Amino acid sequence: MDGIYFSCADVTSLSPHGFWLQCGEEELYLPFVEFPVFEHATIAQICRVRCVSTGRVYWPELDVDLTLEAIRNPMAYPRDSMNYDC
Template sequence: MPGTVISAPEVTHVSKHGFWLLLADEEVLLPFEQFPWFRRATIDQISHVEWPTPEHLYWPELDIDLSLASIRQPDTFPLVAKSGG
């Protein structure tokens, strides 16, 4: 099993276009256009993110699981589910 992640992910900025997430020494953007599940989420729901493995993030209040690969290279994951709203 890969090493344990010791840094907690941190939401550093939220705008009408998406949000930035700091993961140790890397900051990634999750645009709502590509990640529509977050569009109607509250700041508290977006900010409550867990990092159970080095390549996996989980938002328990939203029941959203994402691989970091899908965030870093969203074009290689072209299928986007429709949001509920």
Template sequence: MVIGSSSSPVEVTNISGFGIWLLVREKEMFLPYDEFPWFKDRPVREIVNVEEPQPGHFYWPELDVDLTEEIIEQPERFPMRVKQLI
């Protein structure tokens, strides 16, 4: 780690009843639960534990969720299928 550099280029800045907000290098992105249901009703500690293994690629290890900046910004281009347990 370089002294003075940020060790966390991605940060969850808000969790609301509608979704979560990510701050990535001074850019905010909103992930609504309608498009990203994996975050709804999850413990805060799991949601805020986000990594950026590569620029623009985000991973939540406790949720096993992988997303890219492109998917977050244009979810309509990437139809997601969610399996619901009965």
């Protein structure tokens, strides 16, 4: 994915069940049960996250591109509509 990246996203905490992502003023939790693509990723892969716009984040090593809305409301977005393979 080419383009301009904004440094607005940081992983602040990891647990065996998921991780916390700070996006600007907002901190979001991504549980592995809702986002299984991250479950077997390394800590380094999870921590290398980029903002590609004010509403999207991208993990280049995992080729995962998610909107913040999909992270906030994962039940509203079927897994097959998200840009990753489970």
